[in-house]
Amino acid sequence: MYLMMTDCSVQVIFWRAVASIAWAVLLLPPITAVFVIISRFSLLHPIQAVSECLSFLTSASAIFSFILLCGVIIMVGFLNLEYYTVIPTIACSKIALLGQLLHPRQFVNSLGHCIMGIIVAWCCAITVGGRYETIADPCAQGDGSPQMCLNEYHLILLLAGAFVGFSHSLLGVIYNMNYVSFHTVQQYKYLRFKGSLSLVLKCSATQALYSVRNYIVVYFFLGKWSLSVHPLDSIAGLLDLSLLYHLWISASFLLFTWHLTLLLFRVFVTEVYSFPVQSSFTEDAHQCLPTVLTDKQPMILKFLALLDLALLSQHSPSRRSEVFSLSQPGGHPHNWNAISKECLSLLADLTQRLIAYHDTVATNGRAKSLSTGSERKTSSESSVPFILSVSPLTAPFTPDLDSPFASPALRRLTAPMDQCSPWFGTVQSPHIMRRVPKLWSTSTGEKSQALFADSQAHIWALEGLSYLVQSSFSEDQFGVVQTALPSILSCMLGLQEAVDRHFKLPHASSKPVRSASSMGDSTHKTLRFALRATLKTSIYRITTTFGNHLNAVKMSAEHRKRLQQFLEYKE
């Protein structure tokens, strides 16, 4: 149903993904050419090697393997589109992480990556040529008759592809690689791509190194093939430098093409999309910013709309004037009402969430690690194994979403997929849980991360509101903002209080360790700090603009006291 409603807007995301896949395919020929040269180059005969490379590149087998590679890239691109999320899933305990890894959906993903890994490895084997080229080698049996034997060099490469593909898929879960984060610094697509390219190359090479190391260890213990000509499961067989080099090069090639596809997908999908503030045609109304903001859309569209709101409130006076304008017959500020109402409800939701969490912590004296589900007023008593947040973003959905076979598009809507709950994945009796507290226990830092998992939306809502209020001081001709100012201020001050209290909890303010050398995005780990800073800046933006005029705004004594701190620059 929602697909019909937001047809055009959903198409935007789809076409962006298609464009990113097209670029990934276009970039494949040069990358493959470089790979061919690197894998075949020999220092002793450079000219011969180059001519060999050229003749290989024009051969039929090369073209066939290239077509296969294109197919794999397209497949990877669609898997990216299928599995991406703008709200990270944060596993608060080891068991929750295990649950994520053993999820049927994740199993399908891993299987897909395994198969694609084998295909890419086969292409690599063709490309490297020589002893890797065929699966069967002619070998002489004891009686001298020619027979086909297993070529273990070929097999080791194929299995390496499967292993690297599988570990890529697992690491994707652990490092939240499917999480798409938005950047604070807006740049054109090409520049963003260029800026991240070296990082992608570095990540791919290091990850390939580790994967090959692990693979060699596994192969040493498990790789027993009776049909092999040259058994490789010995230390001497595996310490063949040329073999290790080719394994590493192939794994790097595989990971680089996949990471590149992922990078392109992220760059294209997170590009700013400018929604019209209002439209003169009623049939286009569902594409306008106020509607997109308030509708229960795919999260990505809501995020794009909020980003657009934050940018327009900051940079474009003409679009701001549309926000402040009155409807033509009637004279109602519909645009401003819809926008401010949605932003305020987002912020109020976060405040509620924080207060509820703080209350549970306060009543128990410590974080209730066993019953985090119940604090969300969710259905711990029902048979639903999953947790739905009270967020208005997710409220209207039926609980059966959480079955592993639900549509992924719908799943994406289930806002903070809070897997801190021990009920994630399987229904467990509480008695079992009490017996293994170690595995179930959650750390406050990660709980805190999970609470703020979707805070990018709140950050934009705060920025959008505060910039609009600031510019209303000189631009709002009809005083539409003025009427909402008391509620905006009390909402922000209430959130400020809740955030302050939250950061006083142990470990809530401890900074996570940043890992720069991974394709996974760790932005979500610091979202709560970003939210705290943005909240303060937003309140200051309003107090510096309005100054002592704010004394005339009605608010509670407690909020008045807090506001006074801001007016005196003491926060």
Add this chain to the structure above:
Amino acid sequence: MCSLALFPPPLPSGQTTLCESNNELLSGTTTEDRLKLSLKLHCRTESSSKAAFLDHSETLWMRSAAACSYIYQLMSFYINSPLSCAVVVPKWLSVSSGCTLALLRWFSSFHGSLFPHLTMSSEDMLAEFSQVLNWSDCVVRAFAWHPHTDKFAVALLDDSIKIYNPKSATTPTLKHRLQRSVAAVQWKPLCATALAVACQNCLLVWHVDPCSLSTRPSSGCAQVLSHPGHSPITSIAWSPSGSLLVSASPMDTAMMVWDVASESGVPLQRVGGGGVTFLSWSPDGSHVLASTPSALFRVWETRMWTCERWPCVKGRCQSGCWSPDGSRLLFTVQGETVIYALTFTDTPAGVPTCTSKGSQAAAVVADLSETTFNTPDGDIIVGGEIQSLAWDPTGERLAVLLKGDPQAADRPAIIAVFKTRTNPIFELLPWFVLLCVGFVQGEPGTEPRLMQFHPNFQHGALLTVCWSSGRITHMPFYFLSAGVPHFGLSGSPSLPRPQERPADFAKQSLFTELMS
């Protein structure tokens, strides 16, 4: 165009400038009637021992660079020294390593000749590119007013930072293991606590609670931001909206844009220039000036972070400042004695792909070439190269710090103050008018090193000058502001300034309905 010949002559020895009233600078001999602040000079002695010890927090990048240079030295030693004849090495090895060395040398000399600053030590580099005159022996190395309240931070020669606040009895002193060779400090706008400090190896962001009674905030109050290859940091700038921080290093061709709260930085790399030395964010937040060590500077547009290149003829851009509405940029070039101006007008706002269209060439607005004045104490030559520029937040006074010549007694470093008007009443007149006010002088034997305007002084402008003696003086210029400046040339509505004071609107009564 204004030139120094139109200025009133400098004060006789013993007289110091006190303030401006009725369009002239008043002077006096006594020091009591001045807001003043003496800093302890004993901090000089502490700093000398520090350089003797190696820094333990070298990054991997720096270590590998050091290792490379060590190998390079070793190679050149063995190949060039007569010892190498005695050591039996295969012929091909010596030949090939000799070739490699020659190639390396050629490359490094080529690179060094392109960008001579890369061969400097980091202390020299900081001194060369700092906005402070003679940074290396200056007691006050950096100074920053808080953008909204009457408090300021002072970085001293011993690498400590003191925060002075007239409303509080405590004077917090900030010290950190990594806080060395402070080149710049700046308070975060729209925030009461955060202070960014540009250090030799990293960027520190201190969070100093104004209500705290502690005089020594722990180093846990500081966030450390660093990026491989991005040191020493010579300049920093907060966005006026307080959301982003940019930092520049002459060793790094990329300018870093930091999201301080999440401690993540985005490098903005452009080819050419060999580094970034000085940054200045326009008060309306739309542009950032980034000068490089070579004859080139860039003006970044902050919406999509694209830049315009501005090649200079003679030298690098030494200093620059923006008009309050962000539409005009004044800058000076090393080796020249004039002030240039550029005008930026935005395309009609609201267009998604908003790029700024600037003027095609910079216009000369003031000539500060050397001029001789006859004073009772003999001839004094004023003028020459410019160290830094400062424009007051109302856009009515421009202070220019002239370098002078430390060797010659008759060529002192001096601050020249201009009256500026950016919107003349008659369209026939040039858009920019500079009128002379006078020279600012301190006590005999002291020279100005650093200056900054108070961001929101109610009665005109307040210039704070840090002198070579370690004294900091505040100099008020009393005048009636011509009101809120008109923004832009195109007449399009523009952004309100974040530091716009509600005092200007005090007459209007808002929320009357709500009160009734």
